[in-house]
Amino acid sequence: MEITIIAETSGEGLHPVTEQLVGAASSLGGVITVLCPGGVGSNDASVISGVSKVISLQGDCFSSFDSGSWSTVMAPFSQGMVMASSSPSGRELGAQIASKIGAPIVQDITGIEPGYKVTRSVYSGKAVETSSLTAPCVVTLRQNAFEGASGGGSAEVVVVDNSTEVSVAVKEAIAKAGERMDVSDAEIVISGGRGMGEPSNFSQLNEVADVIGAAVGASRAAVDSWDEIPHSMQVGQTGKTVNPTLYIAVGISGAIQHLAGMRSSKYIVAINKDPDAPIFGVADYGIVATWEDALPALKEELGKLS
Amino acid sequence: MKIAVLLKQVPDTTAKIAVSGDRVDQSSVAKWSTSPYDEYALEYALQLKEAGAGDLVAITCGPDRAAKMLTDAAAVGVDSMLHVVADTTEMDSKQIQSILVAAINHCGADVVLCGKQAADTNSGSTGPGIASLMGAACVGMVSEVAVEGDGFSALRASSMGNERVSVSRPCLFAFDKASTELRRPNVKGIMMAKRKVIETVSTDDLGINLGESQVNIDSHDSPPEKPPGQKFEGADSVHTVVLKLREEANVI
Numbered sequence: 001m002e003i004t005i006i007a008e009t010s011g012e013g014l015h016p017v018t019e020q021l022v023g024a025a026s027s028l029g030g031v032i033t034v035l036c037p038g039g040v041g042s043n044d045a046s047v048i049s050g051v052s053k054v055i056s057l058q059g060d061c062f063s064s065f066d067s068g069s070w071s072t073v074m075a076p077f078s079q080g081m082v083m084a085s086s087s088p089s090g091r092e093l094g095a096q097i098a099s100k101i102g103a104p105i106v107q108d109i110t111g112i113e114p115g116y117k118v119t120r121s122v123y124s125g126k127a128v129e130t131s132s133l134t135a136p137c138v139v140t141l142r143q144n145a146f147e148g149a150s151g152g153g154s155a156e157v158v159v160v161d162n163s164t165e166v167s168v169a170v171k172e173a174i175a176k177a178g179e180r181m182d183v184s185d186a187e188i189v190i191s192g193g194r195g196m197g198e199p200s201n202f203s204q205l206n207e208v209a210d211v212i213g214a215a216v217g218a219s220r221a222a223v224d225s226w227d228e229i230p231h232s233m234q235v236g237q238t239g240k241t242v243n244p245t246l247y248i249a250v251g252i253s254g255a256i257q258h259l260a261g262m263r264s265s266k267y268i269v270a271i272n273k274d275p276d277a278p279i280f281g282v283a284d285y286g287i288v289a290t291w292e293d294a295l296p297a298l299k300e301e302l303g304k305l306s
Numbered sequence: 307m308k309i310a311v312l313l314k315q316v317p318d319t320t321a322k323i324a325v326s327g328d329r330v331d332q333s334s335v336a337k338w339s340t341s342p343y344d345e346y347a348l349e350y351a352l353q354l355k356e357a358g359a360g361d362l363v364a365i366t367c368g369p370d371r372a373a374k375m376l377t378d379a380a381a382v383g384v385d386s387m388l389h390v391v392a393d394t395t396e397m398d399s400k401q402i403q404s405i406l407v408a409a410i411n412h413c414g415a416d417v418v419l420c421g422k423q424a425a426d427t428n429s430g431s432t433g434p435g436i437a438s439l440m441g442a443a444c445v446g447m448v449s450e451v452a453v454e455g456d457g458f459s460a461l462r463a464s465s466m467g468n469e470r471v472s473v474s475r476p477c478l479f480a481f482d483k484a485s486t487e488l489r490r491p492n493v494k495g496i497m498m499a500k501r502k503v504i505e506t507v508s509t510d511d512l513g514i515n516l517g518e519s520q521v522n523i524d525s526h527d528s529p530p531e532k533p534p535g536q537k538f539e540g541a542d543s544v545h546t547v548v549l550k551l552r553e554e555a556n557v558i
């Protein structure tokens with residue numbers, strides 16, 4: 001059985017989710033080829049254990065993101081079951097490849113078993129769907145839902161230089177201002193809500209985050225109320241879906257739309273002064289306290305760990 | 307030259323979702339709404355229409371109840387509405403895309419706006435899939451679009467932050483949350499909408515051969531209940547919780 005993996009990149013290298021894609025593919029016992037758009041990360045991909053072949057795609061069209069031209073070049077190499085990350089670009093590229101190879105796509109799966117039985121969450125996390133597929137098909141995998149493959153592999157790297165016409169022209173890049181780690185990438189996320197009172201109080205979340213290497217997120221109420229809190233930090237139904245090992249919600253009531261983006265976190269800690277806040281319903285560990293009292297204590301206690 | 311906006315009717319985000327047997331029980335959904343991102347697509351589609359980019363048609367594929375959403379769209383200014391009456395709940399991505407592409411072609415639209423992801427499927431397959439089938443430029447994660455010469459300029463999220471991109475027709479924009487206000491219908495709009503006729507068609511009318519779904523849904527289940535959490539009073543308990551995170555949960 002052939003499995004084609006679309007490498008997910010981050011800057012000049014591979015994003016760690018690529019190892020998780022290989023891990024999931026290996027658990028199915030597939031023969032794995034990794035496609036590296038723009039050639040980014042091809043050497044790193046070749047040493048992931050379980051990879052048979054890496055195709056480094058070098059065409060000019062890969063200099064900026066255009067799912068149309070990228071998928072045109074990638075479709076002929078997309079054999080068997082195709083796997084990509086369920087990041088925004090992974091979903092877009094996956095859907096275009098699916099359409100070009102005439103296959104269906106199932107997005108954002110959190111589980112896969114031999115026989116192509118896949119699990120995913122639907123209705124904003126209010127139901128779980130299990131479905132069965134046959135190859136050819138495309139699936140995108142939720143980040144951190146699968147065990148990553150280890151290193152130690154030595155796959156051959158094949159360079160292919162194909163390009164095609166680009167239909168989306170990038171005119172201007174607008175960088176995020178001093179942005180911290182992205183919430184979708186982090187193992188630990190600490191988020192603040194309207195209960196933080198003022199945007200400047202997010203500095204206290206940043207301080208705790210720095211101690212444990214966490215990303216800082218926010219509720220929609222915080223993003224909507226305060227210009228200083230960008231939408232890129234928003235967790236929830238109309239923000240990002242996160243799947244960290246630890247999610248700490250501070251001054252967040254736990255509205256259903258917020259839960260939609262974080263309830264699959266492995267462990268949830270809630271800090272809220274209202275003992276009846278719905279967030280306590282999903283929290284593994286709830287602390288009924290104000291953040292003014294709890295955050296300095298949290299920073300101190302975490303700082304004591306080594 | 308026509309603009310199409312794709313609107314999907316989904317359970318309101320506040321609605322409870324019940325599973326009965328092995329499927330989500332659609333009949334128990336208390337409130338249906340337009341999928342949240344589609345509302346941003348609609349707002350920008352109206353702005354493009356007002357800027358002279360073409361007449362605007364709202365398209366949906368869904369059961370009879372979805373018609374209400376089209377009437378609501380007419381009340382804020384869409385020129386025409388197309389309702390493909392079909393039950394999409396068991397369809398795979400290819401089937402739903404083939405219906406919507408046929409609907410878009412039926413209306414003669416070459417600019418399409420849709421949501422980045424529907425609130426029921428949580429997928430994000432439809433927009434890019436349609437763009438591919440139409441041979442249209444695909445711009446995802448869009449939070450702004452405007453007319454620029456014969457084409458369009460859009461703002462989309464990128465790994466670096468945001469990017470401003472240019473495209474020409476045919477093109478598709480899949481919308482993320484935007485920072486614009488959504489318009490609400492006024493009395494005049496509601497009265498006008500009552501006089502607009504929804505074109506209602508079946509998949510047969512559009513000449514679509516749907517084929518078999520290649521994704522078989524085995525079951526829907528309610529999300530696993532989490533064991534009840536532990537709750538502590540006061541900031542003094544932070545010490546205990548941190549200890550438990552290290553020793554019980556093993557996450558720090």
Ligand SMILES: Cc1cc2nc3c(=O)[nH]c(=O)nc-3n(C[C@H](O)[C@H](O)[C@H](O)COP(=O)(O)OP(=O)(O)OC[C@H]3O[C@@H](n4cnc5c(N)ncnc54)[C@H](O)[C@@H]3O)c2cc1C
Pocket residue numbers: 192193194195196218219220221222234235236237238239240250251252253254255256257258261271272273274277289290291292319342
């Ligand atoms: C279509 C739609 C989509 C949405 N999408 C999202 C989404 O993606 N993400 C999202 O988050 N929301 C989303 N929402 C909004 C959601 O319904 C809630 O309004 C929002 O999550 C509330 O944010 P909050 O918990 O920060 O604020 P609030 O509900 O105001 O809660 C503030 C909490 O802080 C606590 N608090 C106050 N002071 C303190 C203190 N000193 N110390 C400790 N605790 C304190 C309070 O007890 C309260 O529980 C969406 C809504 C709709 C309709």
Ligand SMILES: Nc1ncnc2c1ncn2[C@@H]1O[C@H](COP(=O)(O)O)[C@@H](O)[C@H]1O
Pocket residue numbers: 312313314315341343344365366367368394402419420421422423424425427428429430431432433
């Ligand atoms: N049945 C439908 N009718 C109209 N538009 C749809 C339908 N299904 C999907 N769409 C559009 O495609 C977007 C993405 O849907 P999905 O791929 O299911 O996440 C939605 O936000 C809608 O704009």
